[in-house]
Amino acid sequence: MTALAKDSDSRITIQKFGGSSVATPSRLKRIAQKIAQDRERWDGMVIVVSAMGNTTDQLLSLAQRIAPAPSGRELDMLLSTGENITAPLLAMALHEQGIDAISLTGLQAGITTHGPHRHARIADITPTRILSALGQQAIPVVAGFQGATKELDITTLGRGGSDTTAVALAAALKARQCEIYTDVDGVYTADPRTVPEARRLMTISYTEMLELATLGAGVMHPRAVEIGETYNIPIWVRSTFGKDDGTLITRSVVEDRQRVRGIAQETNVAKLTVYGVPDRPGLAATIFEALGEQGINVDMIVQNIARNGLMDLSFTVAESELAHARPLLEKQCSILGGKGIDSATDVAKISVVGTGMMHTPGAFATMFRALANEGINIQMISTSEIRVTCVIDEPSARQAVRALHKAYELETL
Ligand code: ADP
Ligand code: ASP
Ligand code: MG
Numbered sequence: 485m486t487a488l489a490k491d492s493d494s495r496i497t498i499q500k501f502g503g504s505s506v507a508t509p510s511r512l513k514r515i516a517q518k519i520a521q522d523r524e525r526w527d528g529m530v531i532v533v534s535a536m537g538n539t540t541d542q543l544l545s546l547a548q549r550i551a552p553a554p555s556g557r558e559l560d561m562l563l564s565t566g567e568n569i570t571a572p573l574l575a576m577a578l579h580e581q582g583i584d585a586i587s588l589t590g591l592q593a594g595i596t597t598h599g600p601h602r603h604a605r606i607a608d609i610t611p612t613r614i615l616s617a618l619g620q621q622a623i624p625v626v627a628g629f630q631g632a633t634k635e636l637d638i639t640t641l642g643r644g645g646s647d648t649t650a651v652a653l654a655a656a657l658k659a660r661q662c663e664i665y666t667d668v669d670g671v672y673t674a675d676p677r678t679v680p681e682a683r684r685l686m687t688i689s690y691t692e693m694l695e696l697a698t699l700g701a702g703v704m705h706p707r708a709v710e711i712g713e714t715y716n717i718p719i720w721v722r723s724t725f726g727k728d729d730g731t732l733i734t735r736s737v738v739e740d741r742q743r744v745r746g747i748a749q750e751t752n753v754a755k756l757t758v759y760g761v762p763d764r765p766g767l768a769a770t771i772f773e774a775l776g777e778q779g780i781n782v783d784m785i786v787q788n789i790a791r792n793g794l795m796d797l798s799f800t801v802a803e804s805e806l807a808h809a810r811p812l813l814e815k816q817c818s819i820l821g822g823k824g825i826d827s828a829t830d831v832a833k834i835s836v837v838g839t840g841m842m843h844t845p846g847a848f849a850t851m852f853r854a855l856a857n858e859g860i861n862i863q864m865i866s867t868s869e870i871r872v873t874c875v876i877d878e879p880s881a882r883q884a885v886r887a888l889h890k891a892y893e894l895e896t897l
Contacts, residue, residue, distance in 0.1 A: 494657075494658050494659055494660040495526055495527035495528065495660065496526065496527060496528040496529070496530065496618070496657055496658070496659040496660060497522075497526050497528075497529055497530075497659055497660055497661055497662075497663060498529075498530045498531075498532060498650050498651075498653050498654045498657070498659050498661075498662045498663065499519070499522070499529060499530075499531050499532070499650075499663045499665060500531075500532040500533070500534075500628060500646055500647060500649070500650035500662070500663065500664050500665060501515055501531070501532070501533050501534065501574075501665045501724060502534045502646065502664070502665065502666040502667065502724075503534040503535055503536065503537055503538065503539070503540070504537065504666070504667045505534075505665055505666065505667065505724035505725075506533055506534060506535075506536050506537075506570050506574065507536050507537035508536075508537075509573070509577075511724075511725075512570075512573050512574050512577045513577050513580070514725065515574065515577070515724065516574065516577035516578045516580065516581050516583070517581065518724075519531065519578060519581075519583070519623065520578075520581045520582075520583055523583070523623070528618040528657075529623050530614060530618070530623070530624050530626065530653055530657065530659070531574065531585075531623060531624070531625045531626065532625075532626045532627075532628045532646055532649050532650040532653065533567060533570040533571055533574055533625060533626070533627065533628055533646070534566075534567060534570065534628050534629065534646040535566025535567050535569070535570060535629070536566070536569060536570050536573075539566040539569070540563055540566045540629075540643070543562050543563055543565065543566055544559075544563070546562075547559055547562055555601075556600065556601025556602050557601050557637055559601065559602060559640075560601045560602060560604075560630075560637075560638050560639050560640045561638050563602075563629075563630075563640050564589070564590070564627070564629070564630040564638050564640060566629075567590075567627035567628050567629050567630060567646065568589055568627050570627065571587035571588065571589070571625045571626065571627040572587040572625075574587070574625050575587040575623075575625045578623060578625070583623060584620065584621060584622035584623065585622055585623040585624070585625055586613075586617050586622050586623075586624055586625070587624075587625045587626075587627070588613055588614070588617075588624055588625065588626050588627065589626075589627050589630065590626070590627055590628075590629075590630035590631040590632060590638075590649065591630075591631070591632040591636065591638065592613050593609070593611065593613060593614055593624070593626045593627075593653070594609050594610035594611050594612055594613065594614070595609050595630070595631035595632070595649065595652070596608045596609070596610070596631060596632065596633070596634060597631035597632065597633060597639045597641070598633065599639075600779070601637075601639055601640070602639075602640055602642065603641070603642045604631060604633075604639035604640065604641055604642075605641070605707065606631060606641070606648065606649075606652045606711075609652060609653065609655075609656035611653070611656050611657060614626070614653070614657065615657075626649060626653065628645065628646025628647075628649040628650065629641055629645040629646045629648075629649060630645075630649070631649075641705075641707070642705065642707070644702060644704075644705040645705055645707070646705075647664055647704055647705035647708035648705050648707045648708040648711065650662050650664065650708065651708040651709075651711045651712045651717055651719060652708075652711050654712075654715075654717045655711055655714075655715035655717055659717070660718075661717065661718040661719070661720060662712070662717050662718070662719050662720070663719075663720045663722060664704065664708075664719060664720065664721045664722070665722055665723070665724040666703065666721065666722070666723065666724065667723070667724070668703060668721075668723060669684060669722060669723035669726045669727065669729070669730055670684040670685065670721050670722065670723075670729070670730045670731035671684070671685050671688055671693065671696075671701070671703055671704070671721050671731040671733070671746070672684055672685065672703075672746070673685065673745065673746045673747065673889065673894040673895075674746060674747040674748075674749075674885055674889050674894065675701065675702075675703075675748075675749070675885075678749065678882055678885050678886065679747075679885060679886055679889045681889065681895040682889065682894070682895070683894060683895060684730075684731060685731050685745065685746070686731065686732070687731065687732045687733075687734055687737045688731060688732075688733055688734075688737060688745060688746075689733075689734070689735065689736075689737045689839065690709055690710075690712055690713035690733060690734070690735060691713070691839065691870065692737075692745050692746070692837055692838065692839060692870065693709045693733045694706055694709040694710060694713070695748075695835075695837045695868075695870055695871050696745075696746050696748045696835075696837050697709055699748035699749075699750055699833065699835040699837065699871070699873065700748040700749050700750030700751075700752075700833065700835070701746065701748040703721060704719075704721065704733070709733065712733060713735070716735065718732060718733070718734050719732070719733040719734075720732055720733075721733065743838055743892075744836055744837070744838035744841065744847065744892040744894065745837055745838045745839070746836075746837050746838075746894070747834065747835065747836055747837075747885050747888050747889055747892075747894070748834075748835045748837065749832055749833070749834050749835075749881050749882075749884075749885050750832065750833040750835075751803075751832045751878055751881060752802055752803045752804065753783075753800050753801075753802065753803055753829075753831050753832060753833050753875070754800065754801055754802070754803045754805070754806040754809075754827060754828065754829045754831070755798060755799070755800050755827065755828045755831045755863065755864070755875060756798065756799055756800070756801065756806075756809060756810065756813055756825065756826070756827050757796060757797070757798040757825060757826040757827070758771065758796070758797050758813055758816070758817045758820075758822050758824075758825045759794075759796040759797075759822065759823055759824060759825070759826065760794045760796070760822050760823025760824065761794060761795055761796070761797065761817070761820050761821065761822035761823075762793055762794060762820070762821050762822075763790035763793055763794060763795045767795075767797075767820060768785075768787065768797065770816060770819075770820065771797065771813070771816050771820075774812055774815070774816050775801075775809060775812060775813075778808065778809075778812060780801055780805050780808060780809050780812070781801065781802065781805070782799050782800070782801055783799065783800040783801065783833075784799060784800045784833070784864050784866045784873065784875060785797070785798070785799040786798045786799070786864045786865075794823075798863075798864065800831070800833065800864070800875060803829050806827060806829065810825070810827055813825050829878075830877060830878045830879070831863065831875050831876065831877065831878055832875070832876055832877070832878040832880075832881035832884075833873055833874070833875055834873065834874050834876060834881060834884045834885060834888065835871050835872065835873040835874075836851050836871060836872050836873075836888060836892065837870060837871045838870060838871075839870050840870070841869070841870055841871065841872065842867070842868075842869045842870070847872075848867060848872045850891050850892060851872050851874065851888060851891070852865075852874075853891070854887045854888050854890075854891035855874065855876065855884060855887070855888075857887070858880070858883055858884065858887045860876050860877070860880045860883065860884050860887075861876065861877065862874045862875070862876060863875045863876060863877075
């Protein structure tokens with residue numbers, strides 16, 4: 485994405501309001517009042533909105549009732565309508581506050597995307613309409629989660645993608661910051677719905693937040709964090725109707741860098757195993773090339789030690805990819821002379837994230853011991869410089885996250 489670097493003297497802010505924040509007309513009216521107050525502090529404000537409540541889910545299930553695998557182009561046309569409802573409603577609520585405001589679709593906001601439907605990426609932003617609205621002291625209210633290709637086909641940015649619209653606009657407009665308003669008052673050491681003792685973090689680094697978001701912490705869209713890091717945009721995660729503090733996602737973090745910062749869980753995971761395959765060079769390459777050619781992202785991979793010249797290979801994919809991946813693996817298995825394949829969807833990925841984990845002796849073992857103490861079996865393990873991830877049984881996920889939160893003493897400062 486091309487954009488200018490953040491301007492630290494900028495007097496523009498971007499505020500994004502998520503689905504539950506905009507779920508009802510009365511909430512939209514309260515947001516309009518809040519914007520009216522905040523407006524005094526800025527030369528320009530740009531608002532990004534999500535679809536109201538669970539509209540996007542409802543639109544998806546509507547499509548499912550027509551076709552089991554609808555075309556990506558038509559799905560994007562359909563899904564984008566969710567945000568297209570919120571933007572004009574909020575503009576109307578602002579008008580009621582006596583504020584000049586104009587709603588814009590992603591296309592009107594100049595957001596050009598590339599890549600596949602449903603998971604498009606922002607390629608460029610030409611914010612002509614936004615700048616002219618700002619020039620006239622009006623507030624642009626942009627429909628999040630969407631853009632358009634060069635051919636003017638409407639695209640969406642992946643679930644949770646309104647965050648990415650907001651941060652990308654902050655980069656393109658050289659805004660001072662981007663504020664993500666949601667139903668929690670910041671980024672916590674774990675999903676507060678799972679761990680009531682979870683603690684709000686004052687600050688978190690882009691790297692740690694990106695890792696948590698990618699590993700299932702749904703509070704931020706991972707791509708938004710990536711763009712924030714690239715363009716050095718301070719991102720605040722705050723509660724829409726609560727106090728004004730929150731969590732700052734930034735480069736320099738004031739809290740203890742050595743500590744584990746958070747636990748993430750992802751239950752949208754499927755595990756695939758191909759077993760009894762004659763062991764020879766190029767085997768993994770053959771299997772993963774076939775999956776890669778079909779655009780299937782493979783995550784954790786475990787290959788066991790060959791016995792009697794035979795080996796087993798397990799890996800994980802997003803649960804939504806299973807229907808696509810399974811027949812491909814069956815085909816590869818028979819080509820390679822394997823005994824068969826297996827798949828499971830009742831698995832979850834649990835991750836512990838923190839800068840410096842790799843350099844803290846025993847940091848990984850704490851996870852394994854905590855899971856063992858709960859009688860939870862680890863099916864797969866993967867590690868990086870700043871995290872350790874285990875695949876376990878899905879029904880144990882909640883128990884595992886709570887046990888790990890305790891084991892790493894995350895409830896205490
Ligand atoms: P929005 O609709 O505003 O975009 P989301 O549902 O996408 O809101 O994200 C907010 C939710 O993210 C919270 O309600 C919370 O349950 C969940 N969440 C998951 N992990 C975390 C975390 N580490 N910190 C805070 N919230 C989290
Ligand atoms: N409405 C979209 C979704 O539910 C995008 C978003 O809310 O960020 O995924
Ligand atoms: Mg979200």
